Amino acid sequence: MAKVTILGATGNVGIFAAHTISEIPYVSDMLLVGRPGREDFLAGCCRDLSDSFAARGTDIRLSYSTSILDAKDSDVVICTAGVPRRPGQDRNDLAFENAKIIAETAETIGRSSPDAILFLVTNPVDVMTAVALKYSEFQPRQIFGLGTHLDSMRLKSLIAHYFRVHVSEVHTRIIGEHGDSMVPLWSATTIGGIRISNLPTFSGLPAQEMIETVRTSGEAIIRDKGSTVYGPGEAIATLVKTILGDENRILTVSSYIKSEIHGIGDVCIGVPARINRDGVFPVPLSLEENEVAGFRESVKKIRKVTADVMERLEEVR
Numbered sequence: 001m002a003k004v005t006i007l008g009a010t011g012n013v014g015i016f017a018a019h020t021i022s023e024i025p026y027v028s029d030m031l032l033v034g035r036p037g038r039e040d041f042l043a044g045c046c047r048d049l050s051d052s053f054a055a056r057g058t059d060i061r062l063s064y065s066t067s068i069l070d071a072k073d074s075d076v077v078i079c080t081a082g083v084p085r086r087p088g089q090d091r092n093d094l095a096f097e098n099a100k101i102i103a104e105t106a107e108t109i110g111r112s113s114p115d116a117i118l119f120l121v122t123n124p125v126d127v128m129t130a131v132a133l134k135y136s137e138f139q140p141r142q143i144f145g146l147g148t149h150l151d152s153m154r155l156k157s158l159i160a161h162y163f164r165v166h167v168s169e170v171h172t173r174i175i176g177e178h179g180d181s182m183v184p185l186w187s188a189t190t191i192g193g194i195r196i197s198n199l200p201t202f203s204g205l206p207a208q209e210m211i212e213t214v215r216t217s218g219e220a221i222i223r224d225k226g227s228t229v230y231g232p233g234e235a236i237a238t239l240v241k242t243i244l245g246d247e248n249r250i251l252t253v254s255s256y257i258k259s260e261i262h263g264i265g266d267v268c269i270g271v272p273a274r275i276n277r278d279g280v281f282p283v284p285l286s287l288e289e290n291e292v293a294g295f296r297e298s299v300k301k302i303r304k305v306t307a308d309v310m311e312r313l314e315e316v317r
């Protein structure tokens with residue numbers, strides 16, 4: 001059985017993730033961490049969630065704290081703490097402000113919970129994953145970000161709708177930045193196990209339009225309802241279940257790569273990774289030429305934002 005801690009639990013994504021994670025059978029303890037001053041809200045969240053556990057028949061020890069140190073002995077620590085973007089902002093606009101939060105958080109988790117797996121949700125998630133890796137001093141396998149998993153799910157849903165098949169029949173991946181430079185892998189997209197390009201209807205697929213929809217999905221949801229919650233919340237639970245269940249699923253998350261993809265590496269970015277109780281292990285793979293070119297561009301962009309943020313962090317810390 002496992003202890004899961006959610007940092008930023010008073011936020012939109014954090015509190016919904018608490019609910020989705022509570023459905024995972026391996027979770028025995030859940031800790032919600034918020035900032036000092038938010039004790040009443042956290043207490044209210046615990047009471048409300050406990051009612052949902054009772055109604056569902058879930059048996060989890062639930063507690064809250066305003067100290068990250070209480071995350072000690074956690075198997076998985078999920079970080080949703082940080083500012084979200086407002087309409088008109090790019091995720092990268094949040095980089096420095098959130099990096100300051102993540103650097104401090106990661107340092108504390110690194111010291112107090114050395115065996116945990118740290119799961120970043122805070123945006124820009126690829127850059128935050130790199131910051132957390134540096135400041136926690138964790139091994140790369142212990143750190144990952146939500147990455148392009150949610151983007152891959154968004155594309156999967158569009159493809160299923162287009163071909164009028166059940167969503168479970170579609171396998172697809174988007175790699176690279178969780179942001180504008182994301183790269184769809186049509187070469188790794190199958191429907192009912194058949195490569196999508198082998199289907200006669202493929203030629204009519206509005207591929208560019210679909211990718212544009214995925215690219216702008218977060219922005220559109222934020223414009224319409226203020227924040228993205230249900231997609232990220234369910235995606236977070238899938239990943240936590242994959243870890244705790246030692247499932248060895250291959251999901252597309254932001255992870256540190258050395259040189260696994262066409263020799264490209266030394267960056268944290270969305271790539272397919274095997275995920276189990278020991279953490280996250282990027283899968284070496286070869287791509288088509290245009291996909292490699294897109295991935296290189298994405299890596300170049302993330303490297304630059306990451307390097308700028310690291311430099312600014314050095315100046316203020």
Ligand SMILES: NC(=O)c1ccc[n+]([C@@H]2O[C@H](COP(=O)([O-])OP(=O)(O)OC[C@H]3O[C@@H](n4cnc5c(N)ncnc54)[C@H](O)[C@@H]3O)[C@@H](O)[C@H]2O)c1
Nearest residue numbers: 008010011012013081082083084121122123125146227232
């Ligand atoms: N990677 C993804 O796919 C994905 C999806 C959704 C949201 N996000 C990101 O997750 C983060 C949270 O989103 P949200 O909608 O829940 O935002 P929110 O404003 O509802 O919640 C933010 C949380 O962070 C905490 N926080 C803010 N500043 C802090 C600080 N200085 N120190 C400690 N905690 C602090 C708040 O107290 C709150 O608990 C954002 O960065 C958002 O962009 C990422």
Ligand SMILES: O=C(O)C[C@H](O)C(=O)O
Nearest residue numbers: 085091123218219228232
């Ligand atoms: O778009 C955002 O800012 C939130 C998140 O990254 C998302 O894609 O839903």
